[in-house]
Amino acid sequence: MGIDMDKDGRVGCSYYIAIDGALFVEEDIFMGGIEAVETILLRVQPTTILVPARALGVLVEFLERGAQRLESDEASDNKQGLHILRHLGSAEFDYDAGKVILAKVDLGPNLPDFLEVESTAEHSANYVGSPDHSNLMRLAKTINLESYLSIGCAGAVVNDLNRRISIESLDTDAERPLAFQIRSMKMSTPADTMLMSADALISLQIIRSELHPNPQIQCSNRSQPKLNECLSVSGLLQGFACTAQGKAKLRRMLFRPSTDVKLIHERQRAIATFLRVENHEALLGIRKHLRKIKNTKTLLLHVRKGVDRMRGQLSLRTGDWKVLLRFAMASIQLRESVSSLLGSSDIDSISKIRSDIDPRIFISIGETILKTINFKLSMETGRTEILTGASDNLDELRREFAHVCQILPEIKGELLRDIPEWAAEHIHHCTVIPQLGFLVAVTLNPETGEGVYSGQELTGDAWHISFISEDLVYYKTSAMADLDLQHGDLSARIADEEIRVAMELAAVVLEHENAIVQASELFGEFDSLLSLAFAAEKYGWVAPEMTTSNIIDILDGRHPLQELLVSSFIPNNCRIAGGVGGTGAEDKYLAISGDDEATDPSMLILTGPNNSGKSVYMKQVALIVYLAHIGSYVPATRATIGITDQILTRIATRETVVDDESAFLVDLKQAAFSMNFATRRSLLLIDEFGKGTTMEAGAALFAAYLIHFLDLDMEKPKVLVGTHFHEIFEHGFIGPRDGVAFAHMEVRLNPEAQDAEDQLTFLFKLLEGRDERSLGVLCAAINDIPSDVIKRASYIVSLQESNEDLVEAYENSREFDQGRLEEAELVARRFLAIKIPRTGRGREDISRIRAMLEEVLSIHDEDTDMYSEDRVPT
Structure with missing residues (x-):
């Protein structure tokens, strides 16, 4: 991956996926800053990152935190990072150079150019009709040439790939370089995508990865450490996927929630079809077939290497052929099973499987493999064995070899008739060894280092030692040399013929490479949708109604993760609406101008005791909105979700010792990001903002922060707020007004109970109105804070509630x-x-x-x- 950022916070990025041979160029993200960089890293998970030497210090510092330490200091705690960070010359990230490099990338045959103009060697790209200019025009059809930073990054990535190809081409055994070829080029755009910052992804536990606890598994056969997915939405849903392709498709869906209502409805229809009772048994069978589907891209890469880089042996393992055979057979069965699902005629993913997968191709592939590979014998020998009948020439060589093996005892008998009687007991056998031919095995004389008998008393026959093995010496005699001339090196000829047959089989498979990859992708997409359906069925999720109205209306919503950790979860409702825009204001999500007046509040402020469920409630609303935008069902009884362009959070303060920023500064950056980028289609979650400084300053900033969004009037976003700053409401800084609603979580107090645990009961039910109680001291008592500390804290709270001077009270009482x-x-x-x-x-x-x-x-x-x-x- 190549990445760059300018001083204004604009971020450019380009990355290459080796297994797909695909180069991706991201559109420049204006004012994205480090937040955008972090989101890209979470989504792409690169193994190598390229940055220019002139890169901003803040970008380099951020990337170095997760980089591998290449120094040999064993005491380094961060030696095993998530990626390799490399600094390249700034000229490699030049926009003009990158544009020319991308224009020259060969992606296949070009369309003819009908305008021919004589070009010059210098600045040929500036002349209309010149080859370079035609390439740029063709490039502009797929790449936004105004993404200056990203195109510079793409040029650096292509240059680095070319260097790797040059190094690989030094291998004289290779007919042509295989790896690092660019077979496709794509532009990733944020259009029709709900934006999720890295803070939102982590705070809402959409992703939550950590290094595997076993250090050996962390680095086992990997270029980067193995990450273990913890309890998260990603881990929850990917657990239902059966294939690697399905997990990859699902991950892309999770990182790119859509604002395209048509696409969301398409996914919902697919899930509804899968959840039909009459399709249940068929889907169980389909899942069994899906588990037989492996990642064909890796297999085809092995096949391609087997054709282009044969080094005297079969480079494909028997298991690879078996996996390809299973894929071919499963593809045929899956096509039939998927096509038989009731109500699937209007499902796009199923229609593509039905129309784009040709069963004749996979029948041909499967039959060819079955007629070529002897799986049973291969399992016994541990090498790829070719079936009898796959090649007439191979069968003839094998018969000849079998005949030679049968006559070896006769050859030994003839030899024993010619040698002295005393030497007969020292002749063990005659054999044929690959590369060495026919040989005679004689007992070793340890004193001389030669055979006990080495052709003595034979005239005209010289015995030459070929090699010594343990207690035997192998000789090449004139009779053995004659056999070599007569039959040749049969073992080598058989191995060559086996390689030729395997190469022909690989060529047959590669003829249908596109069909295999396409089928694999279609099954992966089907698997990803099927995993959403099984999650909805298991956890009782329902289909949300997607609307272009700017509202969130949830009945009995639940947190998809929290409800898995408790015996019973209390559902709650939510109804808020964002601004409708000014009169005549156009909204790209609406067919008409949004000039209706909003009647529902745009901001819901939650107060009440600690640990009562305010944060869980806010997160569950955001997760329901998020799941709706990936096309999934949601944990609720009913939900109407308006199209949301982004979810912004001020929830988790992610501190680390490598940062030189205080917790309050981190909170301020998150708040500033939300104020700069929020639109009326955005959803904001603000939890305990302002707690990192003095109470007076924190309350003032918090009140001003909320008033900023409320004053946006018709452009105000949807906001969920959790706070303990009651004084801003008591003093009227934010009072009853249009667009604001108050709520709290119900709790029951029993002051007469002796145990602290019995004095407070959380009911986790959302009620209207404001609750001024925080009950922090009682919560501390429940969580085993020492009694003397609780007693002292209660006394201080009583003084504060009676508005007494704490200093004077402390001195006098x-x-x-x-x-x-x-x-x-x-x-x-x-x-x-x-x-x-x-x-x-x-x-x-x-x-x-x-x-x-x-x-x-x-x-x-x-x-x-x-x-x-x-x-x-x-």
């Missing part, structure tokens, strides 16, 4: 603390006044010193009455 201080001072003075004699370390000496210390610590009863525990205020 905390006599117990004052007495303790005086007592401590008295003990300290007594200790300094005593004279400890220089004594030995005997028992009597130690007892004398202990008695002196006890006298120092002794306080008369009349001196301590005023400090009694009974005097502690409650």
Whole structure:
């Protein structure tokens, strides 16, 4: 991946996927900043990142945090990073150079150009009709040439690929370089995509990956550490996918939630079809077939290497042929099973499987493999074996080899007739060995290092040692040389013929490479939709109604992850609406101008006790909106979701020791991002903003933050807020007004209960109105904070609630603390006044010193009455 960012925060990116041979060029993201970079890294997960030498320090510092440490310092804790970071010359990221490089990428035959103009060698791209100009015009059809940073990044990526190809081409055995070829070029655009920042993806637990706890598994046969998916929406849904292709498709859906209502409805129709009762048994069978589908891109890469890079042996394992055979057979069965699903005639993904997958191709592939590979014998020998009948020439060579093996005892008999009788017992056998031919095995004489018999008393026959193995010496005789001339190296000829047959089989498979890849992609898309259906069935999700109205209306919504961790989950409703836009304002999601007045609040402010479920409620609303935009069903009884262009969060403060930013500064950056980029189609989640500074400053910033969105009037976004800053409402900074609603989570108090756990009961039910109670001290007691701390905190809270001066109250009413201080001072003075004699370390000496210390610590009863525990205020 190549990535760059300018001083204004514009981000450009391009990346290459080796297994697909695809080069992706992202559109420049204006004012994206590090947040956009982090989101791209989460989505793409690159193994190598290229940056220009002139890259901004903030970008380099951010990328270095997750980079692999190549130094050999064993004490480095971050040696095993997620990617390799490489710095290239800034000239490689030049826009003009990148544009020319992309124009020269060969993606196949070009269309004829009907305008021919004589070109010059210099600046030929500027002349209309020149080859370079034609290439640029053709490139402009698929790539936005105004994405200056991204095109520069793409040029750096292509240059790096060319360097890798040049290195690989140095291999003289290779007929042509295979890896790092660009077979397709695509432009990734944010159009029709709901934007999700990295903060939103992590805060809402849409993704949540961590390094695998086993260090050996982390780095086993991988170019980057293995990540373990924790409890997250991604892990939840991908657990239902049966194929690697399905997991990849599902991941792309998760990272690119759509705002295209047509696409969302298409996915919902597919899920509805899969959930029909009459299709249940058929889908169980389909899942069994899907589990037989492997990643064909990797297999085809092995096949292609087997054709182009034969080095005297079959490079394809038997297991690869078996997987291809299973894929061919499963493809035929899957096409028939999918086509038989009831109500699937109008499902686009199923229609493509029915029309684009030709069963005759896969029948031909399967029959060819079955007629070529002997799977049973291959399993026994551990190598790829060719079936009898696959090649007449191979069968003839095998018969000849079998005949030679049969006559070897006769050859030994003829040899024994010619040699002395005493030597017969030292001749073990005659054999044929690949590359060495026919040989005679003789007992080794350890003293001479030669055979006990080596052709003595034979005239005209010289015995030459070929090699020595353990207690045998192998000789080449004139008779063995004659057999070599007569039959040749049969083993090598058989191996060559087997390779030729395997290459022919590989060529047959590669003739249908596009059909295999297309089928694999279609099955992956089907698998991803099927996983959404099985998740909806298992967890009781329903189809949301997608609307162009700017509202969120949820009945009995649930958190898709939290409900898995509790015995019973209390559902809650939500109804908010964003601005409708000014009179005559055009909305790309509406067919008409949005000039209706909004009657529902745009901002819902949640107050009430800690740990009552406010944050879970806010997150569940956002996750329901998010799931609706990927085309999934949602955890609710009913949901009407308006098209949302982005979800912005100010929830989690992600601190790390490698940052030089305070927690409050991180919060401010998240808040600034939401204020700069939110539209009336956006959903904002604001939880406990302003808590990182003084109460007065935090409350002031929080109030101004909310008022900013409320003052947007017709352009105000949908906002969910959680706070404990009650003073801004009590003093009227934000009071009852249009667009604001208050709610809280219901709790029950029982002050008479002895145990703290029984005094507070959370009901997790959303009620209208504001609750001024925070009950933080009681929550602390429930969570095992020491009783003396709870007692002191309760006393301070009581003083605050009565509006007393804490300093004065502390001085006048905390006599117990004052007495303790005086007592401590008295003990300290007594200790300094005593004279400890220089004594030995005997028992009597130690007892004398202990008695002196006890006298120092002794306080008369009349001196301590005023400090009694009974005097502690409650």
